[in-house]
């Protein structure tokens with residue numbers, strides 16, 4: 246169970262995140278949506294433990310794995326990236342690269358990958374290890390349709406195998422519909438709508454959420 250209480254993040258007096266309460270059941274997947282600047286990354290970074298909230302407390306399961314919004318390569322080859330701190334996991338690493346259709350690139354320098362390839366690598370790099378909480382900030386943003394499909398399949402398999410909780414942010418309705426049992430829409434750092442993704446998309450609740458979701462379908 247992930248539990249957040251009275252959480253606030255302010256920058257120079259401006260509140261960018263204000264969540265009274267958030268509970269996420271162990272083993273479930275929550276999708277976060279909302280316009281640019283609505284607080285998705287801020288929330289994920291606080292849950293990942295790499296940003297301090299101004300107020301409030303979070304309780305998370307551990308270990309936590311976190312995929313930042315911007316993917317970056319580590320030094321060395323694609324395979325080196327997979328084995329960083331996991332030297333004994335070569336078999337799993339190769340299997341993951343195969344599943345993500347990156348195996349043919351395993352000897353290339355990670356820094357030479359395309360944006361979408363690098364995003365898939367950054368994701369696979371996490372999945373070498375088990376975790377209890379997986380935080381993914383726009384995990385398919387650089388992927389083409391086939392790459393996004395692969396990534397979501399890998400995520401589903403990892404979830405089945407580990408039983409981990411997943412919290413991901415996305416600007417893609419299909420990702421929320423396919424991967425999550427719950428969708429939380431943030432508006433100026435506050436929860437605007439919260440519920441089953443399919444139900445929320447057809448009956449968004451507030452006027453603001455209706456307008457957001459209408460735009461989201463384009």
Ligand SMILES: Nc1ncnc2c1ncn2[C@@H]1O[C@H](COP(=O)(O)OP(=O)(O)OP(=O)(O)O)[C@@H](O)[C@H]1O
Nearest residue numbers: 256261279280281282283284285286287288314414
């Ligand atoms: N270090 C900082 N100093 C001041 N303001 C910041 C800082 N980091 C983030 N913010 C502000 O906090 C707000 C929330 O940012 P956040 O990155 O959480 O949004 P987001 O929902 O992830 O947006 P996007 O969809 O563009 O990724 C934004 O208005 C941003 O400008």
Ligand SMILES: [Mg+2]
Nearest residue numbers: 285286314382
């Ligand atoms: Mg963000």
